[in-house]
Amino acid sequence: MIEVKNLTKSFKQKNGEVFNAVDDVSFIAHKGEIVVLLGVNGAGKTTTMRMLSTVLKPNSGTAIIEGNDVLLQPQKVRANLGFLSGDTGLYARLTGREIITYFGRLYDVDDVTIKNRIKNLSELLDMNDFLDKKIDMLSTGMKQKVSIARSIIHDPPVMIFDEPTSGLDILTAKNIIDFIHKCKDDGKCVLFSTHIMREAERIADKIVMIHKGSILAEGSWKELQEQTGKRDLDDIFIHFVDQQKESEGAADEF
C-alpha cells in the first residue's frame, strides 16, 4: 500500500526563483489496485515517483510504503518497491540473465530463488531465446522485457511504473500493460504514470489527475464521469484544468 501525505517538492531554478514541481499532493493506492497518475508532461509525475522511490527527498510531507516512511526508512521502502520507467537503460555489455541476477542480489534475494524466478519470468515474458545474449544485441522490445524482469526480481509488494510505455510500439507496450494486469492479479499495489488518456481509461482502478504539481481530481473513471457529466477522459481532464484556471483567476482578483 502507498500512502502519500502532503508531498511537496520545489527546485531552485537558475534565475533564483523557486519552482514547485509537486505541491501538497496526497493520495492512497491499495493492495491489488492500479492507480494511474495522469497528467501532461511536466505536471510533476516523475518528481512524485522519484520521491516515492526515495531518490529525491521531499521538502515537506512524506509517503508511507508498506508501513515504511520514505524519509525515515528509505532502505526498507526501496526493498519493497519495484521501479520501472520508460527511459531506464540496461548494461549493454552484460546479458539479460546477468543483469537480472545482479539486481536480485542487490535486493538480497538468495541465488536459488533468483534462479527459479528468472526461469518463471522467462517463461512468462517469453525471454528464453535471448536471455543469455548481450543487451547490445537485443531489440527494444526484448530490452523492455529484460527491464520488466529486472524490476520485479525481488517480488516486491509495490510496483511503480513511470511512463513505461513512452516511445514503445503497440506490441511492446502491450507486453507492459499485460504485465501490469498480472501484477494486479498477484495482489500487488501498482502506481502507474502516463500522459496518454486512453491508457488510463484501459487499466486504471483509480485515476489521480495531476497538473502543475497539484492534484486536480481523484476517483475511478466512472466516478469522474459522473462528477463532470463528460464521457471521455480527455474531456474530463480539460474540464478540471479549466476549473483550476478559473479558481486561480478568482484567487488573483482578491
Place this chain on the structure above:
Amino acid sequence: MNFKKILTIYKKEMLDILRDKRTVLSAIVVPIILYPLLIIGMSSLMSRQEQKIENQSATIYIDNQVKDNNSAKITEALASAKNIQIMNEVDDPFALLDENLVKAVLTISDSISDTGYQIIKVKISYNASDEKATSLFSQINKVIQEVKDDIVGERLKEINIASDILNAVEVLEDNVAPPEQMFGFFIGKILPYLLIMMIISSGAVVASDLVAGEKERGTLETILVSAAYRNELVFGKYLTIITISFITIFLNLFSMYISIQHMLSQSGLELENVDLPIGNFALILVAMLPLVTLIAAILLSISTFSRNIKEAQSYQMPLMLVGMMAAMISMFPAFELNVGMALIPIVNIALLFKDIMMNNFNLNLFLIVVGSTLFLDLIAIYFSVNLFNNESILFRTSDEKSLKFWGKGSKNVFSEQFMTLYFIAILVIFYYIGSRWQMENITMGLIKSQLIIIALPVLLILRFSKSDIKKSLRLQNTNVKNYFVPILASIPVVIVAAIISQVINLIYPFPESYLENLQKIINMSDFPLWKNILIIAVLPAICEELMFRGFIIRGFEKRGFWNAIIITAFLFAVLHLDPFRFIPVGLLGIWMGYLLLKTGSIFVPMLAHALNNTLAVLLSRDYIPFIGKIAEDGELPYWSIIPALIIIYVIYLWVEKINLKIERGE
C-alpha cells in the same frame, strides 16, 4: 554497509569493465605489448645511431696561418686521426661550415708568451647544436691535447727537465655508487612519472564510465532505487577503479622490469652483471597503493559530479595536468623527500620512488607519505559518498548549466559568472603586463599596475554598466567607532600573520633569494619613509580594496556572509601570485572582508590594509622597537599568537556589538 553487497557490485562492475574492449586495451594489452616494444626498439635504435655517428667520417678545414714545425704537427696528427678528412684550399670555409659541408673550421695562429715561448692558438669553429660536430669537437680536442703534451715534452727536454715534473697532481676517479644505485638513479627519475600518469589515465577511463556513464545510459536510477545503500555502491565502484589501476601498474612494472633487463643486457653499459632490485619494485608497488586509492576516490567524485562521460573527461584534464606537474618533480635534482615534501600528495610518492630506487629508504618518511595520502583518501571517499547522496547532483540534466552559466548571467556585472571572467582577465593581465612593468622598474611598475590594472578597470566597468559607483563600492561612511577597529587590531593581526608565515617557513622553507626580494620590494631603502609607505601601503590599500572588497565581493554576496568573504579572500590571495604567502594573505583577506560586510563601509578595510602594509614597512626598517625586542633572530616567539588572538577576539566581540546597535538603529 554490507560487504557481500559491495562484493556483488564490485563483481558486476569488473565483469562489465573487462568486457569493454577500450579498457582492456589501455589497461592490459598496451603495457604488455607496446611497452617492451617501445623500450627495446628505442634502445637499439639509439645505440645504432650512436655507432653511426661515431663511424661517420667528417670533413674539416684547417686554416694554418703559422706554418711552422709545431703547427704542422697538429695538422699531421689530425690528418692521421680516424674518421677525419681535411679539405684542401677553399675560398670561404665558413660558408661551407654554414652549409654543413665541413663540420669544423680550425684557425691556427700564434703569439709569444711573456717569457718568450711560442703559444699556438687553435680556434675550432663548429656548430654545437649538431651532434656529430660536437663529438668531432671533443675528438679534435683530444688529438690536439696529445700534440700539446708532445711539444711541452720537447721543450722540457731542451732545458733538461724530465717531463714527469708535470704530474704533480693526479686525479683518480672512483665511483663508489654500486651499479644498482647508478641504475636506480636513472630509473628513479623517469619511472615515478610514468607510473603516476598511468594510474591516472587507466583509472580515468574506468571511472568516467562507472557513474557518469551510468547517468548517460540511464542505468543510474535503477541502482539508486535498488535496496543497496549509497555507500555500498560507492565502495563497489571505488574498488573497481582501484583494481583496474592496480592491474595496470602491476603489469607495467612487470613488463618494464623485463624490458629493462633486456635492454641492459644489450646496452653495453657496464651494467651487465647488475641484478635489477626486484625488492625495490615490490616496495614501489606497496607505496603505490595509497596513491592509487586516493586517485580512484578523486576520479570517482569527478565522475559522480559529471553529467556524462564527455563532461567527466573534461574535468579529468586538470587532475591529469596537476598530476603530471607533481610527478615531474622527481626529475629535478634539487627536490628531496623531507617531512614537508612527504605531506604533498603525488609529489611525495614521486620523491619516495626516487629514494627507493636509489636505496635511500627511510621508514619514517615512508610512513608519513603513506599516512598523509591515506588521510586525503578518506576525505575524498567521504566526499564521493556525499555526492552520491546529493540529489541535485545525481539528477543534473544534460544541457542545463554548461551553456546557460556563461550566457545569461554574464550580462549582469554583479553576477558570479562575470566576476569569475573579470578576475581571470585581470590575473592574466597582471601576470603578463604587470610583472613586466615591475621588472623594468620596480617602483613605477608597482604604481602603474595598482592604478591601471587593479583600480581603473573597476571604475570603467561600473561606469559603462551605469551602476551607482558610490553605492556599489560601498564608498560610504560608517559609525566612527568602526574606524578604531582596524587601528586596534593592526598589531595583533600582523603578529598572527607573521606566526603563520613562520610555521609555513618551518615546513616549506622559503628560499633565501625569495626573502631578499620581498625585503627589497617592501623596504625601498633609497626612498624617504613617507614615500615608501605611500607606494607600499596606501596605494595598494586603496586600489586592491576597490577591486576585491569593493567590486568582486558583490558577485558572491548571494552565497551568504562567510562564503562571499572567503571566496573573495581566496581570489585576493591568488592574485598575489605567491605560494609562500598564500595563507597569510588569504587570512588578511578574510579579516578585511569581514570588516567590510560588518561595517558596510569600504574605508574600514582600506584602513586595515594600509595599516598592515605600513607595519610591514616599519618592521623591515626596524622602526618598531618593541616587536623587535620580543623577536629573536627576526622570529616572533610562538606564544605571542595567543595574546594576539585574544585581542582579536575581544575586538571581534566589540565589532559585533557596535554593528548590532547600528542594525537596530540605536
